[in-house]
Amino acid sequence: MKRRTFCTLATAGSASLALGARPARAATTVSLWHIFGYSTEPGLINITRFNQTRTDVQIDGKSVPFGQLSQQLVKAVATGDVPDLITIDNPTVASFAGQGVLEEVGAKVAASKGLARSRFFPGSWATTIFQGKQFAVPGEVNTLMFYVNQDMLRAGGVDPAKPPQTWAELTAVAAKVADSAKGKYGIGVSAIQTEEGTFQWLPFLQQSGAGLKTLTSPDAVAALQLWVDWVQKGYASHDILVKRQSEMTDAWLAGNSAMSLSGPWELPRILRDVKFNWTVIPMPVRADKNIHATALGGYVWAIPKGAKNVDAAFQVIEYMLAPEQAARSFAGGRLPAVQDVQPPADLPRAEVYAGFESQLQYARPRGPSPEWPRISEALQRAIQEAITGQQPAQQALATAAATIAPLLQRYPIEGM
Amino acid sequence: MSRPGSAGDGVRRALAPLRPWLLTAGGVVIAAVYLFPVYWMVISSLKANPELFAATPTLYPHAPTLAAFRWIFARENVGLYLQNSAIISFSVTALTLVLATGAAYALARIRTFWTAAMVVAIMAVQVLPPPLLVTPMFVIFRQIGLVNTQFAVILATTTKVLPFAIIMLRTSFAQIPVELEEAARVDGCPRFVAFFHITLPLARTGYIVVSSLVFLLAYGEFVYPLSLMNHKDLQPGPVGLYSFIGADFADWPDALAFATVFVAPVIVLYMFLQRRIVSGLTAGALK
Amino acid sequence: MSRDRFLDSPTIWVLLIGAAALFLLLLVGYPIAYNLVMSVQEVTLGNLPSFSRPWVGLQNYRQLLADPLFLLVAKNTLIFTVANVAVQFVLGLGLALYFQLSFPASSFLRGLVLVGWMLPPLVIGAVWKWLLGSDSGFVNYALQGLGLISGKIYWLADPLLSLVAVTIANIWFGVPFNMILLAAGLAGIPTDIYEAAALDGAGPVRRFIWITLPLLRPTIYALLSLTTVYTMRAFDLIYTMTHGGPLDSSNIFPVWSYRMSFELFDFGGGAAIATAMFALVLVVALAYVRSVNAERPM
Structure with missing residues (x-):
């Protein structure tokens, strides 16, 4: 239909x-x-x-x-x-x-x-x-929210009416619903070695209270360690290292991942193909910091x-x-990208669109910097080094910081 | 290494009439195993999205749907894409064979430092992938006013397959004893005639294989058409395929349905030409 | 008969080779020279349209060699190329020999195997990415079902395996090419030679070693060189399956060159890699011509 x-x-x-x-x-x-x-x-x-x-x-x-x-x-x-x-x-x-x-x-x-x-x-x-x-x-904007499979949450003994609001709660929910041996995961994010990986992780860095200038701080390490733990504890699949966001949504649609981070661009096909109860929730915050931050795409x-x-x-x-x-x-x-436009009245699941719109207030641009591709590449490496266990998060970020610092010096980025 | 009269020999003799059929069975198994990814593509185009990515993969579509096929035919002028693909690949094949025949024959018959250097150059120019070549090529095509034409794509794609065709046809020609031609020439037959009447027919296996492979290579080319032509109604199938690979996600059942439709005519064509191709590839064609 | 005299004169040879050579020189020679020029310049998006860019000599090459990725990518390219060329050849030869036996539908089945070669690389990459997926991929599912593995194999996500994974997919892609060209080579061997050898009491193995292989040699040389070149320029499949990741563990020169040029906009660096690839292939081409010339002239 x-x-x-x-x-x-x-x-x-x-x-x-x-x-x-x-x-x-x-x-x-x-x-x-x-x-x-x-x-x-x-x-x-x-x-x-x-x-x-x-x-x-x-x-x-x-x-x-x-x-x-x-x-x-x-x-x-x-x-x-x-x-x-x-x-x-x-x-x-x-x-x-x-x-x-x-x-x-x-x-x-x-x-x-x-x-x-x-x-x-x-x-x-x-x-x-x-x-x-x-x-x-x-032209058009987008941002990230977690798509939540409410049926999977319920099956894991989590009340879908009380979705996770902090990193700790997010991890706890993921732990309850994940069964990696059966290919069921709690969390779907993309840590791929492309701009998409940066797009997804950067908000976590910003929520941690750190930024590109403070990549070696304990806050930044915490943001990366969060992802590392998800994979190592089996809450997220190893395949996040090579899967795009849309592929993570494929897994979510197939009921293999309970909470998947993605943008509104998925909505038309989700509305078409989804077979379970679902909703979107804002990205949880880090409890002690309470900083709302999400990605800005488009x-x-x-x-x-x-x-x-x-x-x-x-x-x-x-x-x-x-x-x-x-x-x-x-x-x-x-x-x-303009705020003064109302969605059409017959839009299905209008509240989901409204949810994404409300998150735009927290959406932060990447850059602008002409060196953004290099900055992004350094971040991707750090994310992948930490998740694969080739480097501890601390060290991986230190390497990235060494690459990024001179680039920021040449083209300072406001607020990053 | 069984001796005459041993038990093994008896069994073998008893099985002898079955042997061809056992071999056929083996061939079917090999083809089936080999074609498994192709099978996977086709069944995936018949699956709806959640089943496509189910945690436990399904070996056949449990809820087969033709929705993806209906969708692509409703949305895209599939016939036009196939027509453009056919025009481009047939032209590339023809142009390649014309250009390659002379060069391959000459390079097979003449052995000097210069022809050796030519072979080195022809082998080496193949190495750069199209994305790295297309920008300077575009400059050339603009100079001669060919941008936005299928002709430019045909020329560009020919550069990709021509070296292959020259090298393989050269090998075919080199295997034909020059004495055969010389014998004909002693009988008063000019080289030109000798080539067409003696050499070319003997090289037909090489031609069949090279032209099939050239055609298929040209059929799948993506970067050149995308980069050299702006109008959608000139584009071949591989560019059409990307209509289903969106900026943010790929609609895989649709893309795979399109790919299935895209390769189907070639398979049908193969079935029709099979007899001819087979006769060219039969062992000992060269007697 | 002046036409015949012309066709018998040396001029015709020059024309025959010249047509193809000129075609390639113009349309590929120019792009290669263009790359070469870029590799010794500092090229940015800003000065891309004109050729008058700052000359930096070998700076791009020095940077390339100093790049921590260089050794890794070189190693990957070497492994990927050697594995592909060797396995594709062995499997291709095996299949060609098998389908050369006389049994019903042998030619038809051989042709069917070629279907794998028709699919667009984008589709091949996508299908293999699913088949090798660690969670719902068919390969792991089958291996588990057969009891060969208990856990999961992270084909694509494990930096130690991703190169293996893309190699498997690329071998699959290249086998039909090898098979069909070897089949054509086999078809070119006169059957009476085998018959004579059989009369002399030579078994199948000896006939293969002493007759088939030597007569197949020209095809084998050409095929090995072509496969080497094609493997070294393999791009779409890896780009679709892993994008060279994770951590560049499946990155090879063409992918690296592409990413440097079109993702980092470091055109000089991308061109330097391309030129290095060209130099490498030149070596392969020289080896090919040497081995061909070593054959006794027929």
């Missing part, structure tokens, strides 16, 4: 998409490279609508798989054959902007009626600023330097963030 609603929406989009695929010649054509696939359907619909309503400007969209985005953009920059508009992952803005690859859009945004700063989530806005200048406009709109139709591209950004288009994000399991 659920699938059908999703389908109807989707088919409408693709039918008209075929018509809009090749824009007419007369108009200005904005070439747009985007990451919209079936998981982020609304983006495709917005493109189609734009092409239907506008005659002077048309969008020529190209879907680039997320994993290939960086490579394709590098190719575009190297050859000078850039699209007019792109969607990029928010922590990469500084890398691209710092190298002069992106058009500065600050003046345009300031002059725009629709893109008032007050409309946006502050954390999301911050990801678009590098050294005081604005290089992008937030893509931003950016105009590459050398784009031929900067003005038209900017009009597309404005269109995409107008309330009607922005509101469409929800149906794709996305949250618009």
